[in-house]
Amino acid sequence: MSASTTSLLLGNQTHLPSLKSQSLLRLTKPLSIRCAASSTPTERVINFAAGPAALPENVLLKAQSDLYNWRGSGMSVMEMSHRGKEFLSIIQKAESDLRRLLHIPPDYSVLFLQGGATTQFAALPLNLCNPEDPVDYLVTGSWGDKAFKEAQKYCNPKVVWSGKAEKYTKVPSFDGFEQNPHAKYLHLCANETIHGVEFKDYPVPKNPNGVLIADMSSNFCSKPVDVSKFGVIYAGAQKNVGPSGVTIVIIRKDLIGNAQDVTPVMLDYKIHDENSSLYNTPPCFGIYMCGLVFDDLLAQGGLKEVERKNQRKAKILYDAIDESRGFFRCPVEKSVRSLMNVPFTLEKAELEGEFIKEAAKEKMVQLKGHRSVGGMRASIYNAMPLAGVEKLVAFMKEFQARHA
Amino acid sequence: MSASTTSLLLGNQTHLPSLKSQSLLRLTKPLSIRCAASSTPTERVINFAAGPAALPENVLLKAQSDLYNWRGSGMSVMEMSHRGKEFLSIIQKAESDLRRLLHIPPDYSVLFLQGGATTQFAALPLNLCNPEDPVDYLVTGSWGDKAFKEAQKYCNPKVVWSGKAEKYTKVPSFDGFEQNPHAKYLHLCANETIHGVEFKDYPVPKNPNGVLIADMSSNFCSKPVDVSKFGVIYAGAQKNVGPSGVTIVIIRKDLIGNAQDVTPVMLDYKIHDENSSLYNTPPCFGIYMCGLVFDDLLAQGGLKEVERKNQRKAKILYDAIDESRGFFRCPVEKSVRSLMNVPFTLEKAELEGEFIKEAAKEKMVQLKGHRSVGGMRASIYNAMPLAGVEKLVAFMKEFQARHA
Numbered sequence: 001m002s003a004s005t006t007s008l009l010l011g012n013q014t015h016l017p018s019l020k021s022q023s024l025l026r027l028t029k030p031l032s033i034r035c036a037a038s039s040t041p042t043e044r045v046i047n048f049a050a051g052p053a054a055l056p057e058n059v060l061l062k063a064q065s066d067l068y069n070w071r072g073s074g075m076s077v078m079e080m081s082h083r084g085k086e087f088l089s090i091i092q093k094a095e096s097d098l099r100r101l102l103h104i105p106p107d108y109s110v111l112f113l114q115g116g117a118t119t120q121f122a123a124l125p126l127n128l129c130n131p132e133d134p135v136d137y138l139v140t141g142s143w144g145d146k147a148f149k150e151a152q153k154y155c156n157p158k159v160v161w162s163g164k165a166e167k168y169t170k171v172p173s174f175d176g177f178e179q180n181p182h183a184k185y186l187h188l189c190a191n192e193t194i195h196g197v198e199f200k201d202y203p204v205p206k207n208p209n210g211v212l213i214a215d216m217s218s219n220f221c222s223k224p225v226d227v228s229k230f231g232v233i234y235a236g237a238q239k240n241v242g243p244s245g246v247t248i249v250i251i252r253k254d255l256i257g258n259a260q261d262v263t264p265v266m267l268d269y270k271i272h273d274e275n276s277s278l279y280n281t282p283p284c285f286g287i288y289m290c291g292l293v294f295d296d297l298l299a300q301g302g303l304k305e306v307e308r309k310n311q312r313k314a315k316i317l318y319d320a321i322d323e324s325r326g327f328f329r330c331p332v333e334k335s336v337r338s339l340m341n342v343p344f345t346l347e348k349a350e351l352e353g354e355f356i357k358e359a360a361k362e363k364m365v366q367l368k369g370h371r372s373v374g375g376m377r378a379s380i381y382n383a384m385p386l387a388g389v390e391k392l393v394a395f396m397k398e399f400q401a402r403h404a
Numbered sequence: 405m406s407a408s409t410t411s412l413l414l415g416n417q418t419h420l421p422s423l424k425s426q427s428l429l430r431l432t433k434p435l436s437i438r439c440a441a442s443s444t445p446t447e448r449v450i451n452f453a454a455g456p457a458a459l460p461e462n463v464l465l466k467a468q469s470d471l472y473n474w475r476g477s478g479m480s481v482m483e484m485s486h487r488g489k490e491f492l493s494i495i496q497k498a499e500s501d502l503r504r505l506l507h508i509p510p511d512y513s514v515l516f517l518q519g520g521a522t523t524q525f526a527a528l529p530l531n532l533c534n535p536e537d538p539v540d541y542l543v544t545g546s547w548g549d550k551a552f553k554e555a556q557k558y559c560n561p562k563v564v565w566s567g568k569a570e571k572y573t574k575v576p577s578f579d580g581f582e583q584n585p586h587a588k589y590l591h592l593c594a595n596e597t598i599h600g601v602e603f604k605d606y607p608v609p610k611n612p613n614g615v616l617i618a619d620m621s622s623n624f625c626s627k628p629v630d631v632s633k634f635g636v637i638y639a640g641a642q643k644n645v646g647p648s649g650v651t652i653v654i655i656r657k658d659l660i661g662n663a664q665d666v667t668p669v670m671l672d673y674k675i676h677d678e679n680s681s682l683y684n685t686p687p688c689f690g691i692y693m694c695g696l697v698f699d700d701l702l703a704q705g706g707l708k709e710v711e712r713k714n715q716r717k718a719k720i721l722y723d724a725i726d727e728s729r730g731f732f733r734c735p736v737e738k739s740v741r742s743l744m745n746v747p748f749t750l751e752k753a754e755l756e757g758e759f760i761k762e763a764a765k766e767k768m769v770q771l772k773g774h775r776s777v778g779g780m781r782a783s784i785y786n787a788m789p790l791a792g793v794e795k796l797v798a799f800m801k802e803f804q805a806r807h808a
Contacts, residue, residue: 043478044478044479045477047478047479049484049485049488050485052483052484052486052685055480055483060471060480061472064468067471068465069448073449074449074451075448075449075451075458076464078693079451079458082456082648114519114687115670115684116518118683119519119670122670153665154666238685242482244686245687245688245690246649264527264530264671265526265554266520266526279522281455281456281520281640282648283687285647285689286687286690289482363478365478
């Protein structure tokens, strides 16, 4: 599929930026340009993908308007030296906005890294443990399980609770598992993207010198979090806060500096902390995009307001499932259902293919469940508008009426 | 610096895409829209940055036009599931175009990874060696030195030649160093970005079962390369082929599958090879940008033609230095001067600050040498137009006339 043989090279709408600055020409409406070759205007889809996932439209439009020439600098963000004043202003503002959003205490470092949460599965034990150190893992889904397995290479991890036997539909009660009193850390995945199971509160490590560590990849910045409860919070950006290729690590500073000898330099938190995430060339454009999202979340009123919106979206979707008299089913225990990823099945499983196909015709895409569990999954991250969920719910009711 | 307090939010020109497809409306000229708040149109700078570096203008304009809605898909590339058909078409075309550009033999895998060349400094010995295995390093600059130091953690590396005593201005003659006949590999940095030293030909490993490995970060796709001479070629994208955050590894398939036990899963070539670079979420937008660049390089006529252009650009700049009667000086031995990175100094070192300042006034930016060596450096990667180098040369002559 080379550029010259593809029939449709671009979307039919080229939007000009909507500007916040009062001093500039204000374009209140996007300029719409219809392509001659296409008879219908191309709309944006309603994207229920689990990640990479929908980004806020105003963020995309701003990135588009600045892509060729960022703020009159004469270059794209992608062309900037990572040590130049332009990019430094971008990464510093991104960090400071994230600190405001999450009220990150000053004794925590914020690192912008690469390699996804999967790289952190190794970096965490490599940086925080000696090979013989015990650590505890709560496994409430596939991601927690992967984190545990990777840790086996570098320390002495134990699964202190697993939801596998119940197909990862639960979170344990905090007195329902036994922690090793010497565990260097207790690890959990705050929101299991595949299974739709989310911690609503967090256990406290039994070891007074141990720390709690959370993979927040799929619910990062979806609600307020008390960072001080954690030793490390980490997240791939590509669900709620940016494109793939950026991993954010928030780590209490006293935990930095004890990496094992076999730690690759790029997995050593000390190196990145000492160099303000600029030891090597960081994923500059991705960090820039995260910064635009942080700015947007602050403009929305911060994470309390964002959580309120996410609760409302999730409620109408879970209500639609629960009120369908079993036509739709969500296997997850009600008290720990994710605000971000809503897995559901059809009582008549043979209709699932049709459900997904018809939804796609209505521009609702990526509703297929993860290949490991099947069924459907609607991921409704921050950037999913309420109207998108409302449209899905209306479609579900209409589909049920036709097939009940 | 929040969006609302910034005085200039976007460049003054919003370009509409120029299209290749004959079937679509052809916009031969970019539409130029002047911002009311600014009196002068914002031009692009001539960007001599060493990386991240200039990207081809047509590639940026295409990315800009497609950013909000890629080819009518209803979403940005940044929003696509990495397992969806849209992104699969992007990564598959990127790989196939790269294979065409470099004539990569079928027994080589192409991997799109994260973490920069620095991550590969660890991944290479972890994947190719046991801890006791000897390997040889040719050190012709800072990057080769860093690669050697990282390898010390995972195998038994030896520097078989170093240019350090001569301030990294040379490449050894191929009989001027002694290889270990049992070395698993011989490693070199094909182009030292900081010092401007480039291999014009490559030595052959003495061990018939050993392989040659090259870090080609800063001259990747700048000229044809006989891939079959190498076991592994690797490169960070952010010099010649894309934005930062993508690392490309070209590896002979029989070298895959022997990673040491302590290898983080994300550094294991086998995992990425088996999963076609989709084991975890890859840096999708960066890979997309690389694909646009590969497409552009093919459209230019391939790497032979690209090399011809690069030779012409480099020649006029080195000629200007050599013909300045010592006013400008390039310390690198003539036969191994880089086509990509041209370091130079002024005879009157006290004028260097003024040179850089005056050049910036003429929109020529990022000419300052690396902080470790000082002086000036003009990086003239593929995307630097001949006119940019001509403008620099004209400025150099004019500057010399004023200060000689």
